Amino acid sequence: MFCYQCQETARGTGCEFGGVCGKSEELADLQDLLIYTVKGISDIVVKGKMDVGLLRDVNHEVLKCLFMTITNANFDDDIIIQKIKEMISIRDHLREEIREKALEEDLHDAATFEVKSMNDLVFKASYAGVMAKENEDIRSLRQLITFGIKGLAAYTHHARNLGKEKDALYAFIYEALAGTLNDMLSAEELIALTMKTGQFGVTAMALLDEGNTSKYGNPEITEVSIGVRENPGILVSGHDLTDLEQLLEQTQGTGIDVYTHSEMLPAHYYPAFKKYGNFAGNYGNAWWKQTEEFVTFKGPILFTTNCIVPPDDEEVRSRIFTTGASGYPGCIHIEADDSGRKDFSKIIEMAKTLEAPTEIETGKIVGGFAHEQVFTLADKVVEAVKSGAIRKFFVMAGCDGRMKSREYYTQFAQRLPRDTVILTAGCAKFRYNKLDLGDIGGIPRVLDAGQCNDSYSLALIALKLKEIFELNDINDLPIAYNIAWYEQKAVIVLLALLYLGVKNIHLGPTLPAFLSPNVAKILVDTFGIAGIGTVDEDIEMFLGVS
């Protein structure tokens, strides 16, 4: 195995003997083979000039496979093996369909390799990985695109669950993945493909935003309880709001409360979920705290997406359920029926037999500052900027993680001067959303737009301010970007921001290991990307500029 797709990769260079995340060598190889097969399908679709509008089921499977390989999404070898077999079968059917248009020898090995036995599969898996390409810059760009596409696929998958799809997104996923197999593409062409990935990242986030807001309303300022009630509860984690909606529907009248964990917190901001009296609040913090927080929660836990921390504790494991792209061996996985309905009765029945959660915190957090809500406050915000009451905004979106170095973000938030406002999205917020940072003339100093995909909202807010202040360049706004990343959704968010023209983004706590020195240099020279330093130096630097 060799995996360096996330920020916590071993020694900051790559996991080779099992992942820091808990991924085994076998699972890493299998996930690589799954991606390789999906790339083979992409090669066929592109070379066969297939109409993606006619590939509905294939498109959906491709999204799911990409999503399954995101960090901490799926740890189940059996599910991945099953998916590889399904995708090879799909691939071979597609190859038959295009026989007239592309010769077998024009296709890449990924589109044609055969596995006749389990041994073949395992052997092939060990050679399908990242290091297959020798030139480190080409490898770096190919991986940057692949990881961006994984994040893009995750958002597209959520949008699709909400009934929103765009053929152009599928067509681009195939184009990009096929591009990562193409030895004829130069570094310059791969850089152009990387930027195009960012462009489609914006499309995917916009589509998901449209899906979420058209179905559940526009997020609004909301106080979310972080304490507990007396009923037994179910904890929902991940990003998929359609799963949450179904669970809320099915728990009505059962005496079971529903709590959010980590990236599900922003669900509370949507008007549609406020009608459920048993939607009790948020329990705990960012994903990596689950090891301790699931113990005290006492009830069943539903993962709708990443981020799963392998549960060592057998008792906790027995309470974990997965759905969608997530999976963990030994945990019950709930599939949707053909109409998309999921039967959560097993979780509800289990909850009835268990104790109510133990309180670990009390009080409230405030969020719901997505684009429409902030636009209604625009006059107030603009006035505060003009009067100097707000000196600068800090976009601190992204992910949280276990590394001690992430304490930087708490300290950064604490030490920012009181005339600054933090714009956040993603689970990075848990580093500072419970601090009492006060407000500026009624505007809270931490404005939470929502999940990591709601970074799109932050971009819309920036574009709106640019329009109001009649500026030509988004970089002339008093906004600094100090973003924390962990997994591949953050990669697509970053590429989307670069596509939108945002410069001088600081990325931490470390720069991605998959950026070769030359590729990192391009990002530095072209976009002013930088890492982080010490809290005090960085605050001084950010406030000194613009």
Ligand code: SF4
């Ligand atoms: Fe290592 Fe991250 Fe890959 Fe897991 S996802 S194996 S921690 S680089």
Ligand code: SF3
């Ligand atoms: Fe967090 Fe996994 Fe990335 Fe969606 S839940 S931001 S890390």
